[in-house]
Amino acid sequence: MEIIRSRTLAAWLLAACIGLPTLAAAQATASSSMAQDQPTDTLVPPTSASDFTGQQLDSALAGDWRSPNNRARDVYRHPKATLQFFGIRPDETVIEITPGGGWYSEILAPLLHDDGHYIAAVEKPASGDEASKDDDALHRKFASDLMHYGKAKVVEFDPKAPVFGAPGSADLVLTFRNVHNWASTNKDGADTTSAMFKAFYAVLRPGGVLGVVDHRADDSAMLDAVKKSGYLPTKYVVKMATDAGFTLEDSSEINANPKDTKNYPKGVWTLPPTFALGDTDKAKYQAIGESDRMTLRFVKPAPATATP
Template identity: 70%
Template sequence: MSAAPMADDQPDQVVPPMTASQMSAQRIEAALAGAWRPDADKARDTYRHPLQTLQFFGIRPDMTVIEITPGGGWYARILAPLLRQNGQYIAAEFTPASSDEARQDDATLQKLFASMPKVYGKARVIQFDPQAPNLGAPDSADMVLTFRNAHNWVQAGTAQAMFKAFYAVLKPGGTLGLVDHRAAPDATLAAVKGSGYLPQDAVIKMATEAGFTLDAKSDVNANPKDTKDYPKGVWTLPPTLALGDVDKAKYQAIGESDRMTLRFVKPVLPAGAASAP
């Protein structure tokens, strides 16, 4: 009776190589699991869906990515480690002189990046004037990301300038990824301007007027429980809970806002064509 073949006699199992998308997902998941992320940050993953959102935007670890006004750094703690080895993360903040909040956010991010250089690598903070934004050399970034900021620009009257700045800094073919609170389908911009919500069509119009092409829409950050009719606007909901303990359980049960998730592309134009309207 012949002996059973040894394991070494068996053919090697063929493992297909990972696609670029699979590799990016693996790297995003590693960043999400990082010990440097506070538990409070991780608790919000169920509302903000960072893995699915970043996959939808098409982020890769070798990109130069500018995040617009990252605040306290919720996405910075994901993006900077993701881009540390082969890419570049840039946090674009308002000049500290523009407000106390801007001063605080700038200091928070500077301290964060300096505290763990092995985690955040060469992540850096740049500053720009919100009235005349300049985000860097033209055609220098692969991706611009902005999370829950567009409603602030609309209220401040700077939305047109911001979208033009995004267009200018992105390379042809580059991506603008935008998430913001989505108003009811029949809402007008004038009616909801102070609520924190924005009509999705109005945001698309702002971007396309700056030269972008809408590439895709996603409902990854949708919340059908959000009725969008609260006493303190979107800030009535978590995480702000602007009414304090008043109906707190009700608003916690709703969760965070219903959000649009939009991917725009800066077109690759023929030689000699005008670059933007």
């Protein structure tokens, strides 16, 4: 879908000066902004849809609504490059699976606010458990800033029989550092993980994209040996996705960390941001940084068309 038209570019420049640039803002102000003189030597309009999305992402990342602690992790999580790798556009319907306290919500919900739809899929919580605390934090975040989160939606799902929305209703499903949690809940890691990937497939439209980021074990590692550490073999994640019907379209080293040796007393949680050992060797683990992560883009194949 073409998301930029020449008549909106000047309006985008005006919108960029006052906040997150969106298609709706551009369309609403196009006629008035075209009449204004713009300094061509300092303001260069985007030349393609990807440029436009990239500049919107820059604005979202720079937003003062983001918490300082979350901003500090950009160097490890590479949100702009990651979201561009997954092909996000601001006019899409995007479902984020188990967003926790909303690290990516702070970027995605404002990005999609005017022209798209952001949906946070959260596990049905039990009173007092981690899911309940995350759910409460997410609702508080959305309620505290209607300007940026007012259109964000929350759906609850049962991880044993998940449903995230109407079949074929989403353009992009994103899951950041969640698969290892599902894999560790069953003896072979397949039951919950398989159900989740099948539900991703169901909610995506044909041609829709599934983006997965998770802690990456060594290629030779076996699932049973590492799943309690928080790391997963890439081949396991690929198998879960392809068994559900997806095609692996591409992988990226955007979130790689060669300093991560993956052999810590408390698994991946030894590293930042958790620091499960407290102050013990904290400087050492801080120097390593956050985990080495796989970044995988899957696509739901479009149905074959009959040849006349």
